[in-house]
Amino acid sequence: DTEVTQTPKHLVMGMTNKKSLKCEQHMGHRAMYWYKQKAKKPPELMFVYSYEKLSINESVPSRFSPECPNSSLLNLHLHALQPEDSALYLCASSVGPQETQYFGPGTRLLVL
Amino acid sequence: AQSVAQPEDQVNVAEGNPLTVKCTYSVSGNPYLFWYVQYPNRGLQFLLKYITGDNLVKGSYGFEAEFNKSQTSFHLKKPSALVSDSALYFCAVRDMYTNAGKSTFGDGTTLTVKP
Numbered sequence: 106d107t108e109v110t111q112t113p114k115h116l117v118m119g120m121t122n123k124k125s126l127k128c129e130q131h132m133g134h135r136a137m138y139w140y141k142q143k144a145k146k147p148p149e150l151m152f153v154y155s156y157e158k159l160s161i162n163e164s165v166p167s168r169f170s171p172e173c174p175n176s177s178l179l180n181l182h183l184h185a186l187q188p189e190d191s192a193l194y195l196c197a198s199s200v201g202p203q204e205t206q207y208f209g210p211g212t213r214l215l216v217l
Numbered sequence: 218a219q220s221v222a223q224p225e226d227q228v229n230v231a232e233g234n235p236l237t238v239k240c241t242y243s244v245s246g247n248p249y250l251f252w253y254v255q256y257p258n259r260g261l262q263f264l265l266k267y268i269t270g271d272n273l274v275k276g277s278y279g280f281e282a283e284f285n286k287s288q289t290s291f292h293l294k295k296p297s298a299l300v301s302d303s304a305l306y307f308c309a310v311r312d313m314y315t316n317a318g319k320s321t322f323g324d325g326t327t328l329t330v331k332p
Contacts, residue, residue: 109260136318147307147322148261161318195260202318203311205251208260 109209111196117215120186126212128179128196136202137179139171140195142211148195154179155202186216219244221310223323230298230330238293238326240308247313250291251320252282255305264306267291268313278302298330 109130118124128137136155140148153161154173168190170182179196193213197206220243230236242248249268253261265276272284282293291308308323 111260138318145305145325145327147325150319153318155318193258197261199318203249203313205263205266206320207263208253210260211258213258 111209126181130198134198138197221323236298242310249311251309
């Protein structure tokens with residue numbers, strides 16, 4: 106298996122909802138990432154997990170909560186989001202934190 | 218600190234002509250350099266990277282890039298463009314020994330290849 110999968114593909118949520126994004130890889134990669142991307146803009150790093158430990162948090166608001174239950178799985182828990190949080194959320198993984206990152210197809214999130 | 222500049226928002230070429238997408242970078246140490254391509258409503262796809270060794274790096278789909286240390290550039294090239302190459306291209310840099318996991322992306326260049 107040589108890909109990063111993300112579910113769901115699309116998500117619409119209200120500002121009071123709680124939802125989660127899921128990312129999975131079975132390439133044995135030990136670093137996993139969450140990015141936020143607005144249309145036609147570069148990805149913005151949110152979180153990095155290295156060997157299942159949070160190593161980078163780019164001052165992301167607490168309404169975004171990452172979780173890495175095991176080396177293959179990465180979740181992003183969402184609560185009380187704002188309309189400006191609407192974006193494409195990308196997950197990526199790499200062999201280690203200095204190696205090439207491989208991206209999933211993303212979850213398109215719309216906050217109403 | 219590390220940074221990347223992609224000086225052109227848009228590059229237009231005719232099918233069959235050579236293409237170049239420009240990238241310059243700044244890092245305090247030695248760079249890891251990457252090119253990614255993004256098709257509409259998709260994630261980023263890895264094209265190629267430079268870590269060390271030959272300055273000319275060959276990647277996927279016939280793309281190549283030349284690392285130029287003196288000009289701090291890593292331009293993406295292809296000898297003969299295809300309409301299917303039309304997409305958004307991102308250059309990224311990471312300092313080899315610091316900022317583990319933290320890549321800096323350029324603002325992106327939209328490549329349009331016309332038949």
